[in-house]
Amino acid sequence: MTTEKGSISIHTENIFPIxxxxxxxxxxxxxxxxxxxxxxxxxxxxxxxALGQYNGELGEPLVAVSLDxxxxxxxxxxxxxxxxxxxxxxxxxxxxxxxxxEFVEKFKDAKDANExxxxxxxxxxSAFMVADLVEIQTLSYQEGAEAAKWTCxxxxxxxxxxxxxxxxxxxxxxxxxxxxxxxxxxxxxxxxLDKYAKFLPVPIQFGTKTTEEEDGVxxxxxxxxxxxxxxxxxxxxxxxxxxxxxxxxxxxxxxxxKQLYPFAEDPLFWIHLNVDYPFNLTGVxxxxxxxxxxxxxxxxxxxxxxxxxxTDEVKDIVPEFLxxxxxxxxxxxxxxxxxxxxxxxxxxxxxxxxxxxxxxxxKLGELYQKDRKSYEEKWSNIGLFVKYGMISEEKFYxxxxxxxxxxxxxxEHFTFEEYKEKVKDSQxxxxxxxxxxxxxxxxxxxxxxxxxEKKGYDVLIMNTPIDGHFVGSLEHKxxxxxxxxxxASVTNQLIEKDEVLESVLSEEQSATxxxxxxxxxxxxxxxxxxxxxxxxxxxxxxxxxxxxxxMKDMAKMGGGMS
Ligand code: ADP
Ligand code: MG
Numbered sequence: 001m002t003t004e005k006g007s008i009s010i011h012t013e014n015i016f017p018i019x020x021x022x023x024x025x026x027x028x029x030x031x032x033x034x035x036x037x038x039x040x041x042x043x044x045x046x047x048x049x050a051l052g053q054y055n056g057e058l059g060e061p062l063v064a065v066s067l068d069x070x071x072x073x074x075x076x077x078x079x080x081x082x083x084x085x086x087x088x089x090x091x092x093x094x095x096x097x098x099x100x101x102e103f104v105e106k107f108k109d110a111k112d113a114n115e116x117x118x119x120x121x122x123x124x125x126s127a128f129m130v131a132d133l134v135e136i137q138t139l140s141y142q143e144g145a146e147a148a149k150w151t152c153x154x155x156x157x158x159x160x161x162x163x164x165x166x167x168x169x170x171x172x173x174x175x176x177x178x179x180x181x182x183x184x185x186x187x188x189x190x191x192x193l194d195k196y197a198k199f200l201p202v203p204i205q206f207g208t209k210t211t212e213e214e215d216g217v218x219x220x221x222x223x224x225x226x227x228x229x230x231x232x233x234x235x236x237x238x239x240x241x242x243x244x245x246x247x248x249x250x251x252x253x254x255x256x257x258k259q260l261y262p263f264a265e266d267p268l269f270w271i272h273l274n275v276d277y278p279f280n281l282t283g284v285x286x287x288x289x290x291x292x293x294x295x296x297x298x299x300x301x302x303x304x305x306x307x308x309x310x311t312d313e314v315k316d317i318v319p320e321f322l323x324x325x326x327x328x329x330x331x332x333x334x335x336x337x338x339x340x341x342x343x344x345x346x347x348x349x350x351x352x353x354x355x356x357x358x359x360x361x362x363k364l365g366e367l368y369q370k371d372r373k374s375y376e377e378k379w380s381n382i383g384l385f386v387k388y389g390m391i392s393e394e395k396f397y398x399x400x401x402x403x404x405x406x407x408x409x410x411x412e413h414f415t416f417e418e419y420k421e422k423v424k425d426s427q428x429x430x431x432x433x434x435x436x437x438x439x440x441x442x443x444x445x446x447x448x449x450x451x452x453e454k455k456g457y458d459v460l461i462m463n464t465p466i467d468g469h470f471v472g473s474l475e476h477k478x479x480x481x482x483x484x485x486x487x488a489s490v491t492n493q494l495i496e497k498d499e500v501l502e503s504v505l506s507e508e509q510s511a512t513x514x515x516x517x518x519x520x521x522x523x524x525x526x527x528x529x530x531x532x533x534x535x536x537x538x539x540x541x542x543x544x545x546x547x548x549x550x551m552k553d554m555a556k557m558g559g560g561m562s
Contacts (some may be wrong), residue, residue, distance in 0.1 A: 001146055002161075003161040004085075004159070005157065005158070005159050005160075006093070006157065006159075007157050007158075027126075027129040028183075029126055030126040030127050030131075031074075031193065033127075034124070034127060035193070038063040038077070038172075039063055039201065039202045039308075041169070042078050042080040043201070043202065044081045045058065045079075045080050045081040045141055045168070046058065046061065048081065048141065056168070060203075061202045062203050062231075063077070063200075063203070063205070064076075064205040065193065067184065067207075072176045073173055073176065074176060074183065075171055075172065075173045075174070076172045076174075077169060077171035078169045078170055078171075079167065079168060080170060081141045082145070083136075084140040084142060084148065085148040085160050088138070088150045089160070092124060127174055129180075130176055130183055131174035131175050132176075132177040132178075133152070133174075133175035134154075134172065135150070135151045135172070136150040136151075136171070136172055136173075137165045137173065138150075138165060138169070138170040139167065140168070146163075147162065147166070148162065149164065190234070193206055193234050193235075194234065198234065198235050199236055199242075200237065201307050202237065204233065204234050206232050206234050207232050208229050208230060209230060210228065210229045212228075213226055239256070240253065241282045241283050242282060245272040253284065257326070257327075260326070267286035267288050267289070267326065269378075271285045273285065273329065273355075275355060278351060279333040279355075280332055280333050283330055284327045285301070285322070285326070285327040285356070285359075287381070288324065288326050299313070299323065300312065300324075300325075301326060303317065303330075303331075304328055304330040305332050305334065317334060319353055319356060319389070319396075320392060321385060321393065322357075322360060325360075325385075331348075331352065333352070334346075357393060357395060358395075360389075361399035362399075364386065364400070365403050368403035376413045379405050379407070383404075383464070384464060387404070390473065391466075391470060391473045401416055402416075403415065404416060408458050409442060416478070420434065422458060423458055426457065429482065434481045434482070435481075435482050435483075436460060436474075436484070437452055437457055437485075437486045438460040438471065438484070438485060438486065439461055439485065439486045439487075440462055440485060445485075448486040471483050
């Protein structure tokens with residue numbers, strides 16, 4: 001092979017500075033891109049063999065990442081299909097040209113064409129974010145192919161000459177630049193591989209590991225040990241989300257959860273997602289035990305594309321009310337390198353979002369149907385999601401209204417339907433509305449609860465951070481139903497004028513009320529009201545107007561959940 005020098009044809013004048021600038025903050029993704037390419041190459045040769053287009057030895061599929069810190073190089077090598085010099089020119093030199101998309105086009109009818117990681121990112125060229133010289137050593141699977149070498153120093157000129165490889169596949173050698181020496185650390189590379197490559201479908205080797213293994217017994221009967229050095233494989237090639245639910249046990253799901261979140265408590269339950277039309281999506285979503293520190297628990301869902309980790313920013317893809325869920329989503333149909341606003345408008349993303357909402361609703365409905373008792377036990381945890389979902393998504397409300405639970409002060413749970421039945425005859429106001437009483441603080445409002453219960457009324461507990469909003473939205477949605485905090489006025493009449501006072505209260509009571517007014521205990525947002533449904537025996541109490549109080553509660557929450 002004669003040495004050939006040339007100039008890379010690119011559409012943008014000088015793409016490298018742009019790549020560097022654009023992706024600077026995320027420069028570690030060079031490893032994701034190069035390892036993904038290597039995985040692609042291995043998948044491709046397997047596919048060619050399966051199609052009968054390659055009859056040579058396949059060997060054990062392997063991608064190896066190695067570090068030579070003194071030489072300041074990182075090498076990513078694979079035993080994939082390799083490239084001829086012509087292919088290098090075509091696939092590597094023509095930046096805008098994606099070899100993967102051509103391959104998929106060619107084999108799109110093949111069953112597993114999907115396994116080839118699609119085009120995303122800046123792919124191969126992201127190498128120049130961290131290297132000032134990139135070398136490719138490659139030998140194609142094709143009969144009579146010659147090993148080829150390509151080098152490029154990050155300018156638009158390259159050099160192709162005869163290469164050194166004697167076995168099929170490709171090695172990418174990165175000569176790490178001065179600003180990127182942080183990557184010349186085993187620890188750092190291990191960390192990046194753990195992040196992006198942990199579930200890739202081809203074994204990824206990073207160095208070797210030595211373990212002590214039992215090696216029989218010595219003369220005194222003591223166990224002998226020997227050191228065994230083996231390739232250090234950093235990934236699981238068949239993560240559970242890529243398997244069929246029928247092949248998995250509960251323990252498999254729990255183990256995987258532990259693998260993802262080593263310090264978390266076991267989840268409550270999970271949902272295995274699996275759809276291939278009209279978009280492709282797999283994944284497992286877990287319902288965690290909810291802690292008070294919401295913010296710590298948010299953004300724990302990992303997004304993958306064909307087993308390559310992409311991000312844990314799944315906003316828009318996962319409905320807002322499910323952002324506290326944990327787990328993974330894998331979809332080749334989510335555009336990965338486009339702006340946020342585009343993502344919001346993307347039709348696949350919208351479909352995926354509503355699919356997830358539907359699956360979660362179905363799962364909850366199923367749990368409720370199957371085992372109401374265990375569902376009730378989990379309610380204190382699930383309730384948060386369900387209520388939040390009901391407030392924020394009409395479609396979810398429509399499904400959840402059949403399995404959402406209301407809990408009363410006696411700890412009994414009711415569906416909406418059941419609760420309505422329970423109180424519809426005994427708790428009505430003069431306009432024929434059903435009145436639901438609730439407490440936001442059973443301890444503080446105990447006196448009011450007792451007096452309501454003495455009258456035969458039922459009191460619901462609404463004491464979680466989401467409940468303030470939930471109460472408001474229920475009143476909106478439930479027909480002819482009013483929700484009143486147990487210490488709020490039931491008549492909801494502002495009593496400011498003497499006539500009103502006198503018409504409702506006895507002389508003695510009205511005198512008390514007036515004196516309270518005069519003593520200015522009553523602040524602007526408070527009203528003096530009659531508590532209890534029948535004025536005759538009602539104690540006179542200073543309460544806050546229901547509306548004003550809700551406003552205050554919401555202000556206190558300060559948009560904590562929105
Ligand atoms: P993409 O992966 O999206 O196609 P890249 O820029 O990452 O884009 O890679 C461009 C092309 O270079 C690939 O499609 C493939 O044809 C070729 N290529 C890159 N790395 C390898 C490799 N390790 N083995 C074989 N071909 C490769
Ligand atoms: Mg690529």
